[in-house]
Amino acid sequence: MRKLLVFAPLILFGTAGIYLFTYFMRVGSENAFQSSLLPELIGFCLEGFFLVGLFSLIQRRNERDRKFELRQSLRGALREILSHIDIALLEENAEPALTETIDKDPQFVRILYLKLHNGELGLNSMLNIKQAAERNLSTMHDLIPVAAQLSADHMRWWLAIAESVRHLSESTDKSSVNYASLKFLKHLGEFDQLSF
Numbered sequence: 001m002r003k004l005l006v007f008a009p010l011i012l013f014g015t016a017g018i019y020l021f022t023y024f025m026r027v028g029s030e031n032a033f034q035s036s037l038l039p040e041l042i043g044f045c046l047e048g049f050f051l052v053g054l055f056s057l058i059q060r061r062n063e064r065d066r067k068f069e070l071r072q073s074l075r076g077a078l079r080e081i082l083s084h085i086d087i088a089l090l091e092e093n094a095e096p097a098l099t100e101t102i103d104k105d106p107q108f109v110r111i112l113y114l115k116l117h118n119g120e121l122g123l124n125s126m127l128n129i130k131q132a133a134e135r136n137l138s139t140m141h142d143l144i145p146v147a148a149q150l151s152a153d154h155m156r157w158w159l160a161i162a163e164s165v166r167h168l169s170e171s172t173d174k175s176s177v178n179y180a181s182l183k184f185l186k187h188l189g190e191f192d193q194l195s196f
Contacts, residue, residue, distance in 0.1 A: 157194065
């Protein structure tokens with residue numbers, strides 16, 4: 001619906017300009033009224049077409065940039081939990097992921113999910129992940145309105161992520177920590193797939 005509202009003025013100005021231009025070319029300059037007013041109308045329609053189009057593109061780009069920044073702030077709130085999961089699943093002699101990879105790369109979340117699905121967490125790693133979840137739980141709830149600014153789907157998946165972090169923070173045994181961590185990564189993967 002929003003795209004229709006953006007493109008409706010463009011279509012209106014564009015078709016009016018084309019119609020007036022073809023009419024002017026067909027009829028020619030029969031009298032002074034048509035020869036002076038018709039080119040002005042064509043110019044007005046073309047200016048409207050380009051100005052509305054230009055301003056619409058600028059507005060859409062600014063909105064997309066703002067939503068990208070909001071999304072990055074949401075992903076940044078998950079950095080500590082993701083980095084603890086990454087460290088827990090590191091192979092021997094491997095380096096932890098860079099902060100930029102943790103914040104921006106959706107493939108990173110898929111890789112962690114597959115590693116965790118096929119492996120297990122150590123006890124110290126579980127404790128670190130659980131403590132990180134406890135520290136970040138209130139921040140996750142505070143960021144729900146930010147997720148709602150992106151879209152209803154973003155908010156829905158952010159609530160699912162927050163719920164999995166709550167389960168992670170309340171986990172008391174190995175299987176529940178593994179299960180909550182898998183749910184967290186799965187919900188985050190779904191969140192990353194959403195467009196805005």
